[in-house]
Amino acid sequence: MSAFHSDKIQVGISACLLGEKVRFDGGHKRSEFVENDLRRYFTYLPVCPEVAIGLGVPRKAIRLVRRDDNIRVEASDGSIDVTEKLTAFSKAKTAQFDFLSGYIFCAKSPSCGMERVRVYTNEGAAKEGVGLYARILMEQNPLLPVEEDGRLCDPILRENFVTRVYAYHDWQQLQATGLTRGKIISFHSRYKYLLFAHHPSSYSLLGKLLGDSVSMPLDQLAERYISGLMQGLKNKATRKGHTNVLQHLQGYFKKTLSLEQKAELHHLIDKYRRGLVPLMSPMTLIQHYLREYPNPYLSSQVYLNPHPEDLALRYSL
Ligand code: SF4
16 A cells, blocks of 8 residues: 555645735735646645735735734734734634645745744844744644745755655544554554655654553554654655665565666666666666565555655656
């Protein structure tokens, strides 16, 4: 069983990224990757928190302002303060997001920005804030994979986000069937090499958690497990991490490949390690050998197929 399911996955998104003209100046921030690529697999829930609390389009620009120890959300000319209204909306709205498997924010916004949002003081502005809606959403949904439109232009961050969305969706689907200790253990087994590529020590820690969990209540185990998995996957899978995993996968064909085939695979993994070919090259050969010499355990590994192939996310890794 792979982590990839054909059902569309539900992902929340800042409405302006879908081309909705909801920005303060009547414009939008349509993202091609979101619209053209991800839309084939994701069903979007668009939200514009500023429009939702009754601010019109166009409207006065709002911004984060530090007042003593508080961060307020105010119009640039100080004429309105929407902190309470936006907080109430954000709490109520994001408390209903259990069904989402990811969220894409519009960067820099005082409402939707995930990080490095300008916070104004009398002395000037520093990029140290988080949009109010985004902050509340992340606090209320700590497991939910989140990312910003600008960061999605980076191939590694883009692949990492989509991997996390699929992994979380996979977990949600497992949860819907009713969790058991055995199901969590076999889920962990399928994620072995994916987690290994991202953060090997998370794999060991979670294995230990499962091994020591006999007396732990199931809901507590599930919460600790998925929280550890999502945290581990947040680490970027480096070329070194992928090379390590590829070498492990190569080991499964020790007895089946001819000397020539082994040398070819070894050579390709080494070329990947040196940055001469993309990850897809050795992966394609491994997939080919796996079809020729089936191995159910290896086929069950999410690492081989973490997201739809035609998103081509591994071509740039
Ligand atoms: S960034 Fe958020 S609040 Fe601003 S226009 Fe886009 S969806 Fe609306």
